[in-house]
Amino acid sequence: MSTLPATQELRGGRRVRDWLGDRILFLLTLAAGLAGVGLLGLIAYRVIRGAHLAFSTFGLSFVWGTAWDTNKNVFGALPGLYGTAVTSLMALIIAAPLAIAIALFLSELAPRGIRVVVGSLVEMLAAIPSVVLGLWGILVLAPFVQDHLEPWLHGWFGFIPVFGQEGAAPGIFLAGLVLAIMVVPIVASVCRELFLSVPSELEEGALALGATRWEMVRGVVLSSSRPGIAAAVILGLGRALGEAIAVTQVIGAQWFIKASLFQPGDTLASRIAGQYQGAVSKLQISSLFYLAAILLVIGLVTNLLAQIVVRRFAFQRTGGS
Amino acid sequence: MAAVEPTLTLRGDGRVRRRRIANRVAEVLATVAALAAVAVLGIVVWSVAKRGAGALSWGFLTHDLPIPFSGQSGGIAPLIVGSAILVGLAAAIALPVGVCIAVFLEEFARPAVRAGIQLAVDLLNGLPSIIIGVFVFGLLVYGHPQNGWAGSIGLAIVMLPLVTRATQEVLRLVPRSQREGALALGASRWRTVLGITLPSALGGILTGTVLAVARAAGETAPLLFVTSIYGRTIELNPSHALPNLPVQIFIWSESSDPEDHKRAWASALVLILFVLATSLIARLALARFRRRMG
Numbered sequence: 001m002s003t004l005p006a007t008q009e010l011r012g013g014r015r016v017r018d019w020l021g022d023r024i025l026f027l028l029t030l031a032a033g034l035a036g037v038g039l040l041g042l043i044a045y046r047v048i049r050g051a052h053l054a055f056s057t058f059g060l061s062f063v064w065g066t067a068w069d070t071n072k073n074v075f076g077a078l079p080g081l082y083g084t085a086v087t088s089l090m091a092l093i094i095a096a097p098l099a100i101a102i103a104l105f106l107s108e109l110a111p112r113g114i115r116v117v118v119g120s121l122v123e124m125l126a127a128i129p130s131v132v133l134g135l136w137g138i139l140v141l142a143p144f145v146q147d148h149l150e151p152w153l154h155g156w157f158g159f160i161p162v163f164g165q166e167g168a169a170p171g172i173f174l175a176g177l178v179l180a181i182m183v184v185p186i187v188a189s190v191c192r193e194l195f196l197s198v199p200s201e202l203e204e205g206a207l208a209l210g211a212t213r214w215e216m217v218r219g220v221v222l223s224s225s226r227p228g229i230a231a232a233v234i235l236g237l238g239r240a241l242g243e244a245i246a247v248t249q250v251i252g253a254q255w256f257i258k259a260s261l262f263q264p265g266d267t268l269a270s271r272i273a274g275q276y277q278g279a280v281s282k283l284q285i286s287s288l289f290y291l292a293a294i295l296l297v298i299g300l301v302t303n304l305l306a307q308i309v310v311r312r313f314a315f316q317r318t319g320g321s
Numbered sequence: 322m323a324a325v326e327p328t329l330t331l332r333g334d335g336r337v338r339r340r341r342i343a344n345r346v347a348e349v350l351a352t353v354a355a356l357a358a359v360a361v362l363g364i365v366v367w368s369v370a371k372r373g374a375g376a377l378s379w380g381f382l383t384h385d386l387p388i389p390f391s392g393q394s395g396g397i398a399p400l401i402v403g404s405a406i407l408v409g410l411a412a413a414i415a416l417p418v419g420v421c422i423a424v425f426l427e428e429f430a431r432p433a434v435r436a437g438i439q440l441a442v443d444l445l446n447g448l449p450s451i452i453i454g455v456f457v458f459g460l461l462v463y464g465h466p467q468n469g470w471a472g473s474i475g476l477a478i479v480m481l482p483l484v485t486r487a488t489q490e491v492l493r494l495v496p497r498s499q500r501e502g503a504l505a506l507g508a509s510r511w512r513t514v515l516g517i518t519l520p521s522a523l524g525g526i527l528t529g530t531v532l533a534v535a536r537a538a539g540e541t542a543p544l545l546f547v548t549s550i551y552g553r554t555i556e557l558n559p560s561h562a563l564p565n566l567p568v569q570i571f572i573w574s575e576s577s578d579p580e581d582h583k584r585a586w587a588s589a590l591v592l593i594l595f596v597l598a599t600s601l602i603a604r605l606a607l608a609r610f611r612r613r614m615g
Contacts, residue, residue, distance in 0.1 A: 018509035025511040026429055032421030033430065036485070037441040039478065043448070043456045050459040101354035109351055118355050120604060125362045127600045129539025131567045132369060132589045135574045139582060140368045181361055188358070212344035235447070242449020245541040245567075249574055269451045269542075276545045285463075292455040296448075303447035307440060 050289030068255040075287035083265040088240040090176030095183040103191030126185035134249030137178040142169035165260035170252035173261040183236040190232035227313040234306035244269035268295045373590025386553040403563035411476035419484030427492040446482035450542040458546035469559030475543030480533040487529020491522040494614040531603040541567035
């Protein structure tokens, strides 16, 4: 009889503990979640604040300014914007078809054992640190490009301005190649997941109607995955736009705009990385922040776009059935 | 009695043959693309191994950095120690925060809140790492001396979305029945999460963290502005700039001295062996974990 109040008290104590535990865990994890959002905001705020001096000096004309003169303290972003656009575009033109083909091989063609091995090797390619890829790019790939690929392209397509003028190996062309290597595994792994999620009834239906495997892929797999492929390519673009280290190593770091891909150049990200020990004046450091702010805006817009496409597409695919 | 159409044979006519050829061509192209990717990986790893192995020795792994232009060969012990400290601290920051975010997203958040935070995590993941470097420089180093803390915070920002993502994925693998069983037995929410859900997801969370460590170990951009001016000897105090592998490989690769290129190759070999081995092992462990969870 005398134990009853004690048990009740115990129960009460446990209820309080559970209530408290639930609250604490909820608040703790909520705080972490909000910290993630806050971090993104803090990054944007700090980068933009760092650009304040350059912004008040040059205004928006920094964006289309072409100078990077540390003696006269005049800075502009246009050559970097141009280099970023051209190298990323080149990387995508090379990497996107390759990556889609690899994803098709892995999802539709390869037998199980090979699929696992090749699939993990492609992911290993993504694991190679960019500084190592850049080292390889400048010391191994560059001589090859200079001795073989450049003369060949120049010889056949020299009448097109982009292949017009031969130069030293470090340059836009080499940077585009190295970026393509970095982008392929990203696009390939997203596309593979995408192709594997195509309902197999659709695929089998097409095959049962007498389509060849390629016709099935074209008519069912590719056409039903188009938005997803677009998102994968945009994600790859985001990676190419923002890569700093490997590009710095292979691009030649020249702040000018030349029509020929075989000339050196610079991207927004690689200029920031390349100036890591050379920045002296406050205005120059602030200009680097300004470049970073431009890159941040471009990067966020690109990734946001990819996420929106992914989300809408995932909704279509899962919400439909 | 209509005669059997003589042209209706089992041998394909021109159209069928063309379709078959197109099919064959597509298959060959896809295979060639996959082989090309594997070949690039092979060529990169082989070039690093071939050039790096020559300079690699016990002395190289255990000596201090060489004095520039002194002709002495030196070693990379400070780089290995510094990288280990930077990545270790980064993991110690990113792991608890990342797990908490994942638990919030998977166990607590309402759909609208969840979508917002998930988006932020995905955007963090897509952020160029040089931006993280500039951010940490602006926040912690501008106007102060370089230090290892800033470097590890930068690496932690790189790791955070990776850990979160990995944890979310394994939390989703934990069967609903386990959770519901615990709740039905009267266990409270926090006891269920801490006692049931997290322990059964632990293996997957740890392998996900190891993958993030492999990624962070090779990151140069977040460190370039905050821990790139350091001494030649082993440094254990993160309040000072810490020597580290990626930044030193970058510096040596930009150098004009062929001796520095040799050192860069050998250091790259050390780095790549660590990164590829850890990510391979983690991937295998993760695949096993997934199979076990069904």
